[in-house]
Amino acid sequence: MDFEFTRDEENKLLNRTELDFVLKYEGATPSRKEILGKLCALRNADPKKCVVDSLEGEFGKQEIVASARIYENEEDLKATELDYVVKRCQAEEKPQDEAEA
Secondary structure, three states, rough: OOOEEEEEEEOOOOEEEEEEEEEEOOOOOOOOHHHHHHHHHHHHOOOOHHEEEEEEEOOOOOOEEEEEEOOHHHHHHHHHHHHHHHHHHHOOOOOOOOOOO
């Protein structure tokens, strides 16, 4: 996956960095969580403080135009973002019993 950032602005009012980017990939379309993980690794950010908002792809192209937001803390993220956006971007944690099996 190759990221090409088209916009990188700091929004001081909402304590976040707003990103627009083009993601070029090969093979299967990456999931939202894979994109979030790679983006957080590139930006050296905590995945719990990031959301990937929109993903737009075109048929036949292996690229996605997307936007994401990286917050300074989790409280600002939960106060600003809609619950379903936060839920779909956060990694699912397995219950303790399943993790040990």
